[in-house]
Amino acid sequence: MASAMEDDVVTLDRRSIYILPTRAGIVFTGLLFVLLVAAINYSNGLAYGLTFLLAAVALVALLYTHRNLHRVRISAGNAPPVFAGEVASFEVCLSNSGQTPRVALRVEQEEARSGARPPWRMAGRMQVARVHLGDGETTCVTVSLPTLRRGYLRAPAISLSTEFPLGIAHAWSRRVMLPTRILVYPRPAPPRPRLAAYGGGEQAGTAAARGGDDFAGLREYARGDSLRHVHWKAVARGQGWLTKEFGGGSLGVQWLDWDALEGLEVEVRLSVLTRWVLDAEQVGELYGLRLPGKIVEPGSGEAHRDCCLIALALFGES
Structure with missing residues (x-):
C-alpha cells in the first residue's frame, strides 16, 4: 500500500x-x-x-x-x-x-x-x-x-x-x-476546597498575597479585576463600576505554585494545578501560575485561563 x-x-x-x-x-x-x-x-x-x-x-x-x-x-x-x-x-x-x-x-x-x-x-x-x-x-x-x-x-x-x-x-x-x-490539557483533579483554603502565603505556594485586609479606597474597574472586589453598591446606584483597593492598592492575587505540591508526581501536580486554574477562573479571582522555568503573570478571563492551561499541557515538552 x-x-x-x-x-x-x-x-x-x-x-x-x-x-x-x-x-x-x-x-x-x-x-x-x-x-x-x-x-x-x-x-x-x-x-x-x-x-x-x-x-x-x-x-x-x-x-x-x-x-x-x-x-x-x-x-x-x-x-x-x-x-x-x-x-x-x-x-x-x-x-x-x-x-x-x-x-x-x-x-x-x-x-x-x-x-x-x-x-x-x-x-x-x-x-x-x-x-x-x-x-x-x-x-x-x-x-x-x-x-x-x-x-x-x-x-x-x-x-x-x-x-x-x-x-x-x-x-x-x-x-x-x-x-x-x-x-x-491535563485531566483536572477532583474538586477541592476554594482557593483561599489552598495555602496561607508564599511559603505554602498559592501565595494568597492580598497586601493586607485594610480598605484603602476605590478606583475605576479594570478588566481582569476580581469580581469579589467590585463595589456593587456603587454599580446599583448608577455610579459606574468601581474596584475596592486594600492595603495600599494591592488587589487579591492567587499564585498557583508548583512548589506548593512538593512530594507529588509530575502528572498529579499538573492535574491539581489544572483544577486550581478552573476553580480560580470560576470564582473570578486574579491568579498567576508558577511552573519550573515558566511564570504566567496574574490575570483572569478566558484568554488567561487558556494561557495557563496551555502551559500545563505542554509542561516538559521539547
Whole structure:
C-alpha cells in the first residue's frame, strides 16, 4: 500500500484511487462467464446480446465508481482543545470540486483494534460517516479519538471509499494524514476546597498575597479585576463600576505554585494545578501560575485561563 498523503488540502486524483470488485462483483462476473459459455454452446444471439449488454453495464459502473471519488477535496476543520480522558473531535471537510454529485461516500478512520474485514478494507479502520456531495458542495464530518495523555494529539489517518452505483466494485483512496493537532490539557483533579483554603502565603505556594485586609479606597474597574472586589453598591446606584483597593492598592492575587505540591508526581501536580486554574477562573479571582522555568503573570478571563492551561499541557515538552 502506498504511503499516506500529507497536506493541508488533499484532492483525490487517478493516482490516489484504487478499485477492486466486491463479492457481488465477483458473482456477477461469474454469471457473465456462464452466460457467455451458454451463448457459445447454443449459438444463441439473444444470449450473446444479453451477455455483452450486462458486461457493458458493468464497465460503465466501474467508471462511475472510480469517478465518484475523483476530485473530492479533503481539508481540516476545527479542532477544539479537550482535557485528558475526554474524546477529541477533529473536523474533516469534504468538498466536491467536480461537476457531478458524489453519492454514498464513506469516510473511514484508523482504529486501534482490527477484525475480519474484506480484503479491500485496511485492517484497523472504522466507518465514521456516509456523505453525499452535490455539485460544488462542502460537508464537514467529525472524526473522534479518545485521549489518554496531555500534549498535542494528531488527527488519525482517514480514507474515502464508495461502492456506488451498483455495488459490484469497491473504490477507495490512499490514506490521508491532515496536519491537524488538538491540544489536550491535563485531566483536572477532583474538586477541592476554594482557593483561599489552598495555602496561607508564599511559603505554602498559592501565595494568597492580598497586601493586607485594610480598605484603602476605590478606583475605576479594570478588566481582569476580581469580581469579589467590585463595589456593587456603587454599580446599583448608577455610579459606574468601581474596584475596592486594600492595603495600599494591592488587589487579591492567587499564585498557583508548583512548589506548593512538593512530594507529588509530575502528572498529579499538573492535574491539581489544572483544577486550581478552573476553580480560580470560576470564582473570578486574579491568579498567576508558577511552573519550573515558566511564570504566567496574574490575570483572569478566558484568554488567561487558556494561557495557563496551555502551559500545563505542554509542561516538559521539547
